[in-house]
Amino acid sequence: MEERTLQFIAALRANGVRVSMAESADAFLAMQQLGIQDRERFRQSLRSTLIKEQRDFPTFDRLFDLFFQAGSPPSMSNLLEDLSSEEAAQLAEALRQFAQQIRQWMEKVLRGESLSPEELAELDQWLNAHPSPLDRNPDKLLQRYLKALQFEEVRQAMQELLETLQTLGLNREKIEQLRAGIQQNLQAMQEQLRQHIGERQRLQATQRRQTPSIDALLQRPLQHLSPREMEVLRHEIRRLAASLRTRLALRLQRERKGRLDVKTTLRAALKSGHVPMQLYFADRTLKPKIVVLCDVSTSMRFCSELMLSLLYSLQDQITHTHAFAFIDHLEYISPDFERQPVQQAITQVLWRLPPGHYNTDLGQVLGEFERHYLYTLDRRTTLILVGDGRNNYNPSRADLIERFGRLARTVIWLNPEPPWMWGSGDSDMLAYLPYCDKVLPAATLAQLVTAIDAIVLSRAH
Incomplete structure (x- = not known):
């Protein structure tokens, strides 16, 4: 105390x-x-x-x-221990009707397992990436945690599970025991979250408000930055881009020569009587060609801004960039960057595409790209999608990502959400995943820089 x-x-x-x-x-x-x-x-x-x-x-x-609030959460019980082998088989059969992600949470509740430190840390990471002005209210924050865990979906699935067990012939007394145990375990998990929120807010309360270092800002989730910190990172982009540009130029210079040019070598050798013989190599084009589609809705706005800043600061090391921005429709924005400095172009693009609430329509956007801009893809093109894969329950059109992948050299998705969030709520990321060659994290500026390194510098090999 x-x-x-x-x-x-x-x-x-x-x-x-x-x-x-x-x-x-x-x-x-x-x-x-x-x-x-x-x-x-x-x-x-x-x-x-x-x-x-x-x-x-x-x-x-x-x-x-x-x-100074209450202590430890209520204990959780392993509800599987008291089941006979026949009852356990009935439970396993009843669980098979549920989707894998929901089923895993249901099994966790049935086993009486509390949330692990790793799971709580991932929850914190997601909430940091999607802040809300209501987060200072513990009850509102708890509701956001529960929504992220699909808590209500799990509760409803548990009710369906008990009904299925009754249909399969499990006796009423055992069903009521399971019902009481499930309710107790769900309440205990909810209380664990409540206490975790208290600990999180206690930690925040004891930390003095100060301007974090650049290194700290590089590692901080972009959606959790203040306007002043965003401005600091806008200036930092210039230094990071200069460093990347230098590294890429040096690597291109080292690896500029390609395969042996036999015709040129023999032609030169005839003039000198083959002594000495000088080898000539055909130059190879190592600079990448990029097509990038950036989600500029509310949750992705600053991430896409930084991505565009980095890419267009490296234009002298890229063969060509076709850039697009979208929320519920697609806009070709490369001309904006050709007419004015990078930051001015980004400001103009964001002004033209103001954010709204729940209006992203990625399926519609992919359809527009197929109809009007398919010519930008070829076997030298790296297609980059920058977004969280959330589509407001609109058709995903994942088939179009598959088609684009057949035309392009590679498809890379930059996503700020952790993998455990993919497929939850209105996320269509699991539908797109099979057609991506890589999915790279993009929750922080440090991760964005690493992604650019992987995309652009790898083409110099």
Whole structure:
């Protein structure tokens, strides 16, 4: 409790409340004399010793509830242990009707397994990549966690499972035992999430607001950046692009020569009587040709902006770039970059395609590309799609990605969402996945730079 109280005092200071060393000592003395068993008395003792100004009361109350809440979540039970072999076989048969992703979560609940640290970290990564102004509200944040886990879908699937087991002849008493155990395990998992949210918010509360280093910003999810941090990364793009451009130019210079040019070598040798013989090599074109389709909807806007900035800063090392931007329709934007500087072109493109809510239609966009721009693809072309694969339940048209892959040299998808989110909700990423040669992560600027390195520099081999 002393350690938690020290963290609480640090959080007060980080949130602008002035707390002296003497006041901290008074708080610990009050804890010793009054104890901590009575929560309201404990609250009053801390408030009277740590808070001097009435304006700080709301901050104190918010942080107190955050730091001093209930303890461990309810335990979870392995519901499979009490099943006979016949009952286990009936359960396995009933589970087969569900899609793999839902079935895996159902089996986890039935086994009584809590969320692992890795699963919680992946949830945090997804939420950081898709921030909401309501995230400071623990109840709203909990609902976002539950939605990401498809919690309601799992709950409904459990009800269907019990109905199927009844049809298969499992006795009523066992079904009711399973129903009670499932409900208990779901509540325990929900409470685990609630406590994880509290720990996450406690950590945020104790961290002083300061401008992070460039290295930290490179690793931070793009959707979690403040406007000031976005501006810092816009300037950093120039340095990163210059470094990439230098590396690519050096590699192209080293590997500029291709296969032996026999005709030129023999023709030159005839003039000199074959002594000495100088070898001539045919130059080979190593610079890539790129077609890029960028999702500029709300969730992808800054990611696509940085991707375009990097690509167009490397134009002297690329044979040609055909660039497109889309939300619910496709726009050819290469002419914008030919007429003006990169950042001005991006600003104009984003102004022309303002973001909306839930209006991405990737299937429609792929259809437009097939009808009007298929000529841009050939066996030297790298086709890049930058997007999260979320399509608002519109037709995916994954068949078109397959067709584009037959025409292009390679198809690469840059996606900021972690793989475990693919296929959830309105995500069509699993439909597109079989037709992509690579899917590269793009949640941070560091990952974007690595992706560009893999796409552009690899063509110099």
